[in-house]
Amino acid sequence: MSWLSAAARELFGLFVDDVPYTAAIAIWVVGGAFALPELAIDPGWDAPLLAAGCALVLVVSSGYAAFSHRRRLATQLRSVPMDEHR
Amino acid sequence: MMIDWAHAGATVLASFLASLVEFVEALTIVLAVGTVRGWRPALAGALAGAALLVALVVVLGPLLDRVPIAWLQLAVGGLLLLFGMRWLRKAVLRAAGIVPLHDEVSAYAEQTQSLKTAGTTHGPWDAIALVTSFKAVVLEGLEVVFIVIAVGAVGGRLLPAAAGAGVALLLVIALGIALHRPLARVPENSLKFAVGVLLSAFGIFWVGEGIHFPWPGEDLAILGLIVGFLAAALLSVDLCRRSLAARARPAKS
Numbered sequence: 001m002s003w004l005s006a007a008a009r010e011l012f013g014l015f016v017d018d019v020p021y022t023a024a025i026a027i028w029v030v031g032g033a034f035a036l037p038e039l040a041i042d043p044g045w046d047a048p049l050l051a052a053g054c055a056l057v058l059v060v061s062s063g064y065a066a067f068s069h070r071r072r073l074a075t076q077l078r079s080v081p082m083d084e085h086r
Numbered sequence: 087m088m089i090d091w092a093h094a095g096a097t098v099l100a101s102f103l104a105s106l107v108e109f110v111e112a113l114t115i116v117l118a119v120g121t122v123r124g125w126r127p128a129l130a131g132a133l134a135g136a137a138l139l140v141a142l143v144v145v146l147g148p149l150l151d152r153v154p155i156a157w158l159q160l161a162v163g164g165l166l167l168l169f170g171m172r173w174l175r176k177a178v179l180r181a182a183g184i185v186p187l188h189d190e191v192s193a194y195a196e197q198t199q200s201l202k203t204a205g206t207t208h209g210p211w212d213a214i215a216l217v218t219s220f221k222a223v224v225l226e227g228l229e230v231v232f233i234v235i236a237v238g239a240v241g242g243r244l245l246p247a248a249a250g251a252g253v254a255l256l257l258v259i260a261l262g263i264a265l266h267r268p269l270a271r272v273p274e275n276s277l278k279f280a281v282g283v284l285l286s287a288f289g290i291f292w293v294g295e296g297i298h299f300p301w302p303g304e305d306l307a308i309l310g311l312i313v314g315f316l317a318a319a320l321l322s323v324d325l326c327r328r329s330l331a332a333r334a335r336p337a338k339s
Contacts, residue, residue: 010225014232015168017176025171029164029290033297047299051290051311055318058171062178062322066329069184 021061028053093305096312097243100284101250104233107277108226109258114190114268115222118197123215130211131219139227143235150239156296159240163292166236170285177279178319182326187275190268233285240292283319287311 016022032053036046112132120128150158179185197218204214230251238247261269291308294301301307 010228014229015165015172017172021175022168022172025168026164029167029293033293033299036299044300044302047294047301047307050294050299051314054167054171054286054290055314058175058178058315058318059322059325061175062182063325063329065175065179065184066182066326070329070332 018061018065021057024057024061025054028057093308094243094246096284096288096308097237098246098250100237100281100288101234101247102254103277104281104285105230105251105254106258106272107274107281108230109255110190110269110272110274111188111193112222112226113258113262114194115197116219117262117266117268118194118201119215119219119222122198122201123212123218127212127215128219131216131221132223134216135220135223135227138224139231142228143231146235147239147244150235155240156298158296159292160296162236162240163289163294163296165232165289166285167289167293169232169236170282170287170289172282173278174282174286174315174319175322177275177282178322178326180275181279181323183330184326190270190272190274194268237285237288279319283312283315286315 029050032046032050036049037043041049116128116132119131153161176185180187201214201218206212234244234247234251238244258269287308291301291311303310
């Protein structure tokens with residue numbers, strides 16, 4: 001059983017690294033598939049817009065990761081003088 | 087004709103580059119096993135792993151023909167999109183310095199150390215060496231199998247995709263035999279970056295086809311998608327670097 005769950009974890013890990021990122025892509029693609037044809041735009045734009053949304057998710061997610069990393073570094077830097085006091 | 091070449095070329099390139107990355111990682115572990123525990127179990131484990139992967143392709147390949155094309159495009163495209171965008175985000179974060187780069191030399195050193203301290207096994211075969219080598223080939227090879235089937239099966243280009251992976255395998259084996267050490271100079275992150283771009287482009291293309299969204303330029307849209315994802319990834323690296331630099335500047339003053 002542990003072998004099976006390890007295999008399932010490996011399989012899941014092939015596609016999911018950061019859950020919010022994967023969820024955002026899935027939500028955009030599924031939502032876009034239903035919503036884009038309903039918008040009053042040329043149907044020729046549906047596919048390019050679907051792709052552009054995925055690219056936007058990448059830019060936003062990477063930017064957020066950089067922001068989180070920066071905040072973590074700042075917290076670590078602030079904790080150094082406190083350690084020295086001890 | 088030009089459309090066909092553009093599509094087949096992108097398929098071979100994606101399959102070759104992705105397989106190269108995975109085979110280099112598997113080679114590092116097989117080399118460590120062979121050097122520390124002996125070549126017989128290392129090679130036997132690797133061959134057994136390769137045989138399992140071939141069996142998977144032989145069993146799963148023909149089953150895909152039975153799936154309706156629109157469902158296949160949607161399922162494979164969706165998985166390829168998630169897989170490719172996962173690689174692309176990781177490559178972006180590594181290029182920006184947020185996530186450390188993968189280092190084959192340190193991976194080899196870690197694996198060697200762990201194999202040295204793993205103890206001995208009884209019997210004619212070194213079970214630890216055999217299993218370690220088998221697992222490395224199966225885990226890295228599974229990604230290759232998925233990529234080859236995903237980029238090849240949907241467009242009826244399984245042969246060029248398999249050829250790309252085959253050339254990558256032969257190249258890595260030849261380099262491994264010649265050098266007898268991990269292929270540390272392979273620019274792994276740049277390769278992952280390129281593969282992430284290609285797989286993301288293929289993935290969204292098949293998803294669009296699966297839900298019957300028309301692509302401008304039909305198959306040639308793949309090239310536009312590659313350029314678009316490349317631009318987005320480069321923009322992401324630039325944004326991440328700027329964000330980190332903005333933090334570093336006030337800290338210095």
